[in-house]
Every structure is written in structure tokens, then in C-alpha cells.
Amino acid sequence: MDLEALKREAALRAVALVKSGDRVGLGTGSTAKYAIEEIGRKLAAGELTGVVGVATSEASDTLARQVGIPVEPLDPRPLDIAIDGADEIAPNLDLIKGLGGALLREKLTEVQARRFIVIADHTKLVEHIGEKSALPIEIARFGFLSTIERLRAILPSGRLRQLGAQPYVTDNGNYIFDAQIPAGTDIAALERQLKGTLGVVDTGLFLGMAERAFVAAPDGVTELT
Numbered sequence: 001m002d003l004e005a006l007k008r009e010a011a012l013r014a015v016a017l018v019k020s021g022d023r024v025g026l027g028t029g030s031t032a033k034y035a036i037e038e039i040g041r042k043l044a045a046g047e048l049t050g051v052v053g054v055a056t057s058e059a060s061d062t063l064a065r066q067v068g069i070p071v072e073p074l075d076p077r078p079l080d081i082a083i084d085g086a087d088e089i090a091p092n093l094d095l096i097k098g099l100g101g102a103l104l105r106e107k108l109t110e111v112q113a114r115r116f117i118v119i120a121d122h123t124k125l126v127e128h129i130g131e132k133s134a135l136p137i138e139i140a141r142f143g144f145l146s147t148i149e150r151l152r153a154i155l156p157s158g159r160l161r162q163l164g165a166q167p168y169v170t171d172n173g174n175y176i177f178d179a180q181i182p183a184g185t186d187i188a189a190l191e192r193q194l195k196g197t198l199g200v201v202d203t204g205l206f207l208g209m210a211e212r213a214f215v216a217a218p219d220g221v222t223e224l225t
């Protein structure tokens with residue numbers, strides 16, 4: 001079974017939790033795409049009614065509208081559920097997210113969800129956060145070279161994300177600094193330190209946010225809680 005089929009299986013398990021009338025946080029990336037398409041299919045088939053989406057990126061907003069999901073901006077009301085992919089999933093459901101570049105809107109949206117459900121294929125599972133993936137950190141463009149110096153004092157391996165010859169720009173007009181997390185790092189302390197660093201908008205550490213994860217492997221889907 002290829003990875004795309006696994007991602008879709010995980011997505012379908014999460015969408016089974018969506019109920020008619022729910023306001024749903026719509027994730028970003030190649031796994032979340034399957035969830036958005038399945039919600040659209042269920043709405044078209046009459047299996048769900050009255051679902052409204054809140055998109056975590058311009059790309060997901062566009063896809064949701066294409067498949068017939070009404071989309072609203074984020075407002076202070078809680079979301080019933082949010083469904084999104086991840087770059088790393090630790091056994092306690094701490095996550096690295098943001099390799100897709102949408103971490104700020106994802107965190108703003110998913111923190112407001114009563115249920116935040118993660119969907120992934122088995123390659124995203126790790127024992128320790130930072131084992132495989134770099135950590136994306138969204139930083140303000142103004143003064144970014146100074147912010148990068150401050151960040152390199154904490155995470156020396158970090159680099160500004162490039163798109164061709166130019167810095168990568170997020171949907172929010174910011175830059176992203178990607179850094180490896182050294183083995184043995186206290187992740188909660190790192191998050192506090194990064195959030196306290198001038199010029200940092202937010203990080204791809206999603207700690208204590210996920211309610212459950214559906215992780216698909218060739219021998220079936222595992223539900224982590």
C-alpha cells in the first residue's frame with residue numbers, strides 16, 4: 001500500500017468523527033487534503049449537513065471551496081473539531097508541524113478546537129520530538145537577520161527557509177527559520193525560550209494540543225490517545 005493510500009485511510013477515520021452542524025478546522029498539507037475532500041464528498045452525498053470550515057491556509061481555503069465546504073474566517077467561538085497532519089508525532093502526542101509553512105494559522109485554529117485530531121502515515125511517528133524533522137519557527141520579516149542571530153544562539157544549526165533564490169514567505173507575510181533540535185533537549189523549555197525570543201511569531205511545536213491521532217501503516221490504522 002502506498003503512502004498516499006495510507007494518508008487517505010487516516011483522514012477518513014478522522015472525518016468519521018465530524019458531525020452535522022460542526023464548525024471544523026481544516027488542516028493543511030497532503031494528508032489534510034484527503035480530509036477536506038472527504039468532508040466535501042459527505043456534504044455532497046447528504047451524509048453530513050451544515051458543516052462549516054475554518055481553513056488553516058490559503059491553499060486549504062481554496063480546496064475547501066472547490067469541494068463545496070462553506071468557509072468562514074476564524075473568530076473567537078470554539079471549533080467543534082480540527083483535523084490536520086503533522087511532521088512528527090511523539091508517543092505523548094506532542095507534535096512538530098509547519099514544514100508545509102502554515103504553522104501559525106494551524107496553531108491559532110487548532111488551539112480553539114474542542115477536539116484536535118492528527119492524521120498521518122506511520123513515517124511521522126518518532127520516539128522523541130526532533131528525531132527526524134527540523135523545527136520550523138515563523139519569524140517577522142522586519143529585522144529578521146537580528147532575529148536569526150538570536151535564534152542561532154539557541155539552535156545553532158538553523159537556516160532561513162528559501163524558495164529558490166528568495167526567502168520563503170508564509171501566508172502571513174513572515175519568514176521561516178528551520179532548525180534541528182539537539183538530542184536530549186527539554187522540549188517544553190525550548191518552546192518557552194523560543195516564544196520569549198524577540199522577532200519569533202510562533203513555533204511548530206504543538207505541545208499538549210492533540211486529543212488523538214490516527215496513524216496509518218500497511219497493517220492498519222492505529223489510534224493514539
Ligand code: ABF
Binds near residue numbers: 027029031084085102
Ligand atoms: C501540515 O502539513 C503541517 O503542519 C505539516 O507541516 C504538514 C504535514 O504535511 P503532510 O501531511 O503533507 O505530510 O499539517
